[in-house]
Amino acid sequence: MRITITESVEPLLELKSPREFAQVFYDILQIHQWLYEHAGILYRDLSIGNIMCRRIGNRVYGVLNDFDVSSYVRDLGLESSKDRRGTRPFMAYDLLSKEWTGEHMYRHDLESLFCIMLIVCCNYRRPNRRADRRPYSNWFLGVDAEVRWRKKTFLLSTGDISTNIQNYFLGFEQWLTTLSSWLRSGYKESLALQEREEREEEEGEVKPFDFATLGGRITYKEMNDLMCSFQDQPLETRPTGGNPNN
Template sequence: MAMVCQLNQLSSDKLGFIPNLHLDDFDYLRDPEQFAQDFKHNPEGLVGAKYRFKCSDGYTRIFVIKRVLYRAEGIIGRASVVVEVECVCTESGCQWHGERKVIKISFPSRSRPPEDALIREARSKAESTGDLWALDHLPQIIDSITITYDESTVQGRLKTHLKEKYEERVMRVTILEKLYPLSELEDPRDFAQVFYDILQIHQWLYECVGILHRDLSSGNIMFRRKDDKIYGVLNDFDLSSHVQDMGNGSTSNQRTGTRPFMSPDLLDPDWEGGHLYRHDLESLFFIMLCLACRYKAPGIPATEPRPYAQWFSGTDLEVFNAKHTFFTKSSAKSPPIQPYFAGFKQWLLGIHIQLRYGYKRRPIYPSQLGVQSAYDEYEEDPDFDWNTLNKRASYTTMRSIMSSFQGKSLETRWANWNKDH
């Protein structure tokens, strides 16, 4: 009870809630429990709220929230919120007045590389190497501010008490160019081009920049329009890591990904092989599969019961078991694709067959020897390529399937993709 009383006396920013967020009609932040309850059931309640903070150029700007684009499940104030905003500040010299931007408020691990730094590194690499095509498929960071929690906050006190057992977090406010979600595409071929673009930029990031995204989801695949063309954009690098650092211990205490789209490996409690690049390719497959089978048109859910529902509602172990069965025991029959997305049948069947073959032929991972797991029926094979399931889940295999759609070639953006890749 004493702890509850102490928590009640802390300000919202010391509790870890979003500081400087002002709601004109209801001062929710004075009662975090009420704020959490209302926001859980009605995230649109944030529309009209004003958010004030000092940008890196020295201006203190005021933004009005116009639209809630995304809210991650989790404790309110400790999960990502993405909103479309309009700048309403009247400070002299502000060039943003009246413009629409996107603001993402996230709470990543303090030890994880900042998202804005990774994106700027990738964009700089594209410019210095002449791979300018890559810029069309990366988000544009306008500004980013990091807010740390000092020892007077709950996070600071927990860190002091628990030391290395507590994963310290920071709040990052990132201002980005406005992009468009998959639901705003209108032609199945545009969907196909966007997914093919994502495959290309993912490989370029991995092989040319040394960055692995690690969280492909339907919400992280966006697009931009340029010169009457549509370009797929790989968004949200909060959970991304440098490839060279991934063998030196995780940059977070948690496995990364969005559960419905995660590889079964990463949901397996016995898996100790780390996050491999083909896990992201499996996520891309799951995104396309769920889109084609669970939506009868862009943004319009299919009739209940929708396929693969357990992937969205089950526990990690339940989803792991369902996906393990999907890859190892289900037949290679056509998935229940909605008529609008019928053109994806060849892609989905082809990729499923490759992944199914790779999973069924995989041996026990070295760390699994002597451990009861879903894979203990297999024999040891020291030459097995775990990173690609013996080339069944490689960039080359995916490209061979995804480079054309309904018999017509898609646009390959990476001119040098044929060379040494």
């Protein structure tokens, strides 16, 4: 007989206030950074179902669950780690393409965190209560190529996503509009450079661009600076997590 004993944790969508959601999202960012920079592990499957929370007194802590598809950073260049990983609605745009031959980068997971926050704030009117109008519900439908096309349309759109945020989650407007702006400008520059790559290589005029961070836009530092406070009030920076001042 085999017995497994685990601590009691709650699903993400059972949190009780927007600020609790903000703290848990920030905790997940800090956990992800610590795993990557100190333990040498890239998680590779951020989704609503894999984010849990733990309550101790009146405080809530984010918990990252299910490491089945995570990889050691040192192994990311190996063939065995090049399989595209993730849960389709939350996967980064790059990883939804069969033509993607690069590594799974940490900024892909940060893009997944953005997708989680976007879907929670726009498709749910309250915790565990789906909204009548769910603007990103079609990210859950179809094969990779279809979802990728929808995400490309979203990423390159100039529309105001704040109109899709439910009233309960309006405090996330700054986070979501800022992150969508970073992703939009980063992917536009990335796609434009890739289209000109062959011609510029022939002319010797290749413009430097850091694809690993979308031109320095999607990094732990930028994300920490943005997410370390919610509605002008600081969130808790955990001792082993990311430091917004680093």
